[in-house]
Amino acid sequence: MTMHLDFIIVDNNSLNCFIAERMLQNIDSSIGVHTFLHAQEAYEYIKKQPVNPEGHKTVVMLDIHMPLMDGFAFLQEFQKLPEEQQNSFAIYIITSSTDINDKLRSNKVPAVKRFMSKPITFNMLNEIISNMMVEA
Amino acid sequence: MEEIKILYVDDEINNLSSFKSTFRFDYKILLAASQVEAMNYLAQNPDISIVMCDQRMPGSSGVEFLEEIKLRFPRPVRMLVSGYTDMEALVNGVNKGNIFKYIKKPWSAAEIKAAISDGYKHYLTSSLLTQKNEELHRAYKQLDEFAYNVTHGLRDPILSVLSLVEIAQHMDDVPDSVKEILQMVGLAMVQLDNYVENTHDYHQLKNDSTNISEISFQGLADELEQAYEPERARKAITFTCNIDQQETFRSNKTLLHVIVNNLLSNAFKYQRKNISDNFVALDITVANDIATIIVKDNGIGIKADYIRNIFEPLYRATSVEYGSGLGLYNLKDALQKLGGDIYVDSKEDVGSTFKIVIPNKK
Numbered sequence: 001m002t003m004h005l006d007f008i009i010v011d012n013n014s015l016n017c018f019i020a021e022r023m024l025q026n027i028d029s030s031i032g033v034h035t036f037l038h039a040q041e042a043y044e045y046i047k048k049q050p051v052n053p054e055g056h057k058t059v060v061m062l063d064i065h066m067p068l069m070d071g072f073a074f075l076q077e078f079q080k081l082p083e084e085q086q087n088s089f090a091i092y093i094i095t096s097s098t099d100i101n102d103k104l105r106s107n108k109v110p111a112v113k114r115f116m117s118k119p120i121t122f123n124m125l126n127e128i129i130s131n132m133m134v135e136a
Numbered sequence: 137m138e139e140i141k142i143l144y145v146d147d148e149i150n151n152l153s154s155f156k157s158t159f160r161f162d163y164k165i166l167l168a169a170s171q172v173e174a175m176n177y178l179a180q181n182p183d184i185s186i187v188m189c190d191q192r193m194p195g196s197s198g199v200e201f202l203e204e205i206k207l208r209f210p211r212p213v214r215m216l217v218s219g220y221t222d223m224e225a226l227v228n229g230v231n232k233g234n235i236f237k238y239i240k241k242p243w244s245a246a247e248i249k250a251a252i253s254d255g256y257k258h259y260l261t262s263s264l265l266t267q268k269n270e271e272l273h274r275a276y277k278q279l280d281e282f283a284y285n286v287t288h289g290l291r292d293p294i295l296s297v298l299s300l301v302e303i304a305q306h307m308d309d310v311p312d313s314v315k316e317i318l319q320m321v322g323l324a325m326v327q328l329d330n331y332v333e334n335t336h337d338y339h340q341l342k343n344d345s346t347n348i349s350e351i352s353f354q355g356l357a358d359e360l361e362q363a364y365e366p367e368r369a370r371k372a373i374t375f376t377c378n379i380d381q382q383e384t385f386r387s388n389k390t391l392l393h394v395i396v397n398n399l400l401s402n403a404f405k406y407q408r409k410n411i412s413d414n415f416v417a418l419d420i421t422v423a424n425d426i427a428t429i430i431v432k433d434n435g436i437g438i439k440a441d442y443i444r445n446i447f448e449p450l451y452r453a454t455s456v457e458y459g460s461g462l463g464l465y466n467l468k469d470a471l472q473k474l475g476g477d478i479y480v481d482s483k484e485d486v487g488s489t490f491k492i493v494i495p496n497k498k
Contacts, residue, residue: 119298
């Protein structure tokens with residue numbers, strides 16, 4: 001069975017959204033990409049998604065430092081969702097923060113798979129994709 | 137001059153009224169015949185600067201009452217008024233810092249005035265100090281937030297440029313000559329990014345060093361190994377990492393990170409270009425409450441004349457690579473805070489070994 005991957009990019013910098021989308025398309029054009037400049041909108045979108053069918057995974061690439069709802073506030077809301085809905089998503093923190101406290105704080109959230117430091121690279125995205133394949 | 141607000145507490149109504157009639161033109165006076173009443177006044181009048189209380193009261197004594205309000209309302213200056221020489225209670229009260237002045241009954245107006253004048257001066261200086269302290273605390277917090285925001289604001293676009301350069305490198309319709317130029321743009325961005333990071337470390341070191349927790353050196357090494365993987369791969373460096381930690385070790389995570397990160401950063405940065413067996417080795421051993429960290433490379437090394445200067449702020453022993461001149465200075469600063477030591481063994485065109493020992497903070 002082939003595995004279908006979707007990506008949700010949450011970053012208030014549209015340049016970063018463009019970068020991630022462009023790189024993902026380059027790696028595999030069958031990957032679905034949704035980008036959000038506001039974490040609140042991403043959350044509303046995620047909330048409305050049906051639970052993923054088997055063989056379908058959605059990766060959320062989440063920035064931490066954002067105005068209004070930041071990455072931590074997003075995680076807090078996300079954790080209130082029903083468990084099976086949460087399980088449809090794999091969250092990767094992608095941030096320019098090297099602050100060790102940010103890292104410790106986000107690693108406490110079970111839905112967070114990894115904390116990765118920017119820049120976004122092909123290697124980074126390939127790593128996320130192969131991680132998801134292994135888990136499936 | 138500002139009006140001085142005084143709370144006078146005594147269960148004898150006569151004492152209260154005689155106090156008020158004597159000083160009603162000098163001060164703003166609140167009278168309380170019980171301690172409950174006095175507490176209410178204190179809660180409602182945060183501008184009371186002096187509390188005077190009689191020692192003999194029903195319920196708890198004056199000394200006990202003053203001790204209690206010291207916790208709940210620390211700002212007013214406390215004075216005890218007593219006709220009885222209850223020495224033990226008095227000495228106790230003074231020694232615990234609960235009583236600023238003791239006024240013996242019967243008092244004279246001049247005595248009271250002198251006491252209030254002293255007390256009010258004390259009140260002004262200590263509340264000014266408290267206020268300044270709070271302001272300072274707020275200022276530090278704002279500075280922290282500022283540094284965090286500026287760091288992020290600077291780094292995010294730098295890192296975007298790095299990603300864009302990488303996208304262009306993968307595009308078939310971009311000529312090699314342009315790719316070469318873009319490669320240089322990328323390198324300049326890496327340099328700028330290092331500079332921003334070092335500056336942020338420098339700020340953080342000035343503030344955060346009291347937070348002590350259990351350290352997993354394996355965790356620290358894994359994290360750094362991941363961070364240096366792109367540079368390691370690009371420069372074809374062999375990286376080996378040996379961690380031997382059999383006992384718990386407590387220290388400050390941020391400071392340790394700055395220390396090991398700076399050593400690795402230099403080791404990866406100052407590589408020789410004319411050899412092919414480039415390596416960086418990280419060895420950490422924790423034994424007998426001492427962590428020994430060794431970072432070894434076969435890079436460009438440091439000229440003997442320069443070694444003694446490398447920990448000076450902004451000093452640079454080479455122009456081969458770009459640097460902020462803050463890296464080793466930050467490292468030394470962090471090391472000092474942890475009570476550690478550093479030993480350098482370096483030879484030009486052979487390589488460098490930095491050895492660091494840090495005691496466990498139990």
